[in-house]
Amino acid sequence: MRGVRNMTKVDQLRGEELIRLILDKDYPQVFALHEYAFQHQLTxxxxxLKQTRKMIGYFNEDKLMAKLEMIDFKIFIDDKEWNMGGIAGVATWPEHRRGNKVKELLLTSLQMLRDQKISISFLHPFQIGFYRKYGWELFSDELQINIPVNELKFMNHLKGQGQVKRVEVTKNLxxxxxxxxxxxxxxxxxxxxxxxxxxxxVLPDQHxxxxxxxxxxxLGYILYEIENGKLIVQEFISLSAEAKIGLWNFICQHDSMISEVELTCSNLENILFMLPNPTVKSILHPYFMARIVDIESFLNDYQFNECDExxxxxxxxxxxxxxxxTIFIKKGKATFYPVKEGSNCTHPPKKGLHINIGVFTALLFGYKTALELKELGLIHGIDEELNxxxxxxTKNKTFFYDYF
Structure with a gap:
């Protein structure tokens, strides 16, 4: 139980209730709760696979009431790898809901990640507003395009004699x-x-x-499956315009065996724009959420651009x-000054921008600009400081193709 939110303090939650790591003996309860909450049977x-992950549970004596999983990942920010703590499988038995148990589990998970020097956390929300209360914020959208077979029109190659081949993924990973x-x-x-x-x-059941x-x-690939007359493209990855067109034409080659294509991609890839008929059905979904776990650690690793102001x-x-x-940024360096314990500022400082942790996360990832956030009333300050x-x-924008 080492590292789980000062366990001696956790024991004081409520009588015999405590938060602790999931042990081998707890897995039958974990799987039963997971299957009940998410309404599917675990193979x-x-x-x-779940037994390889770190999990914490909220217990009354040895009876599991709520649980969550923590998964170690690495992500890219500005071409650099960062450690990220994924939160998944959050579930509570219905008779124990609305008792702040998930709130306590989330706080414990953040403290554990902080202890591990992991400054970022991601999750896929069942309800965006719920996790916003605890500091997670949207950082990624995904575009789903549905294309009827009559709209599958071949495009001319830009140059060269490139070709698309179906490949065996295990040999080409x-x-x-x-x-x-x-x-x-x-x-x-x-x-x-x-x-x-x-x-x-990523690869199971995918062509x-x-x-x-x-x-x-x-220079590119697609991962796809064909099911009930629909070709479902789970990933569309291209490094050049010729690859994008070549992969599109490969999809079109299926026109005699399908009725529809469903393609998931980033809106920033402009696949919808390149289609012969961009008015086909498309939906832009808010997708994943992110949170800065520890701002001081995050700022030490984040690459700010240099500026004299x-x-x-x-x-x-x-x-x-x-x-x-308070954060002070100058000449590419950021310094964090935590609020002193017990301090109580009755008059908020006039100089500087005011922002909460979730919105700051969305900004630093590049999901939204400072001006967009100000127009939504989510950043307060003068335009000069915003600029x-x-x-x-970062100048990069955001995307996320995976799911956990």
Missing amino acids: EEKKK FILNEVYENFAKKYNGMLARSQEWWEDS CASYFNDDAQM SVIIHLTDDFALWNQG ILQSVI
């Missing part, structure tokens, strides 16, 4: 991952995938087709109180 393979990472580094938030993640979570240029260099940020975090304080802040943060 033996999935159960074994190294080069597939190279192509994926070249694509992923354009965006903030994309996973740096391990071989195990590819094999367990793969890759585009090769004249020099036999792979300085900016002051007053940061609030009502959930993880260690993030409350300085915008000039020193």
Whole structure:
């Protein structure tokens, strides 16, 4: 139980109630709660996978009332790998809901991540507003395009004699991952995938087709499945315009065996725009949420652009109180001054920008600009300071293709 939110303090939650790590003896209760909450049966393979993850539970004596899973990942921000703590499988038995048990589990998970020097956490929300209360904020959208078969129109290649080949993924995983990472580094938030993640979570049940240029260099791929007359593209990765067109034409080659294509991608890839008829059905979904776990650690690793002018940020975090304080950014360096314990400022400082931890996360990832957030009333301050802040943060935008 070492490292789980000062366990001696956790024991004081409520009588015999406590939060602790999930032990081997607890797995039957964990699987029963998971299957009840998410309404699907876990395969033996999935159960074994979950047993490799760190899990914490809220117990009354030895009876499990709520639980969550913590998964170690790496992500890209500005071409650099960061450690990220994924939160998944959050569930409570219905008779124990609305008793702040998930709130306590989330706080415990943040304290554990902080102890491990992991400054970022991601999760897929069942309800966005619920997790916003605890400091997570949207950082990624996904675009789903539905294309009827009569709209599958071939495009002319831009140049060369490149071709698309169906490939066996197990033999080509190294080069597939190279192509994926070249694509992923354009965006903030994309996973740096391990071989195990590819094999367990990305590739199962997927066909793969890759585009090769004249020099036999792979410049893109799609992962897809065909089900009930629908071709479902789970990933569309391209490193050039010719690869994008070549992969699109490969999809069109299925026009005699399907009635529809469903394609998921980033809106920033402009796939919808390139279609012969961009008015096909498309939906832009808010997708994943992110949270800065520990602002001081995060700022030490974040690459700010240099600027002679300085900016002051007053940061609030009502959930993880260690993030409350003031940030001073100048010449590419950020210094955090935490609020002193017991201090009570009756008159908020006039100079500087005022922002909460969730909105600050969305800003630093590049999901929203400072001006957009000000127009929504989510950043308070003068335009001059907003412009300085915008000039020193990432120029990359965000995307996330995975799910956990």
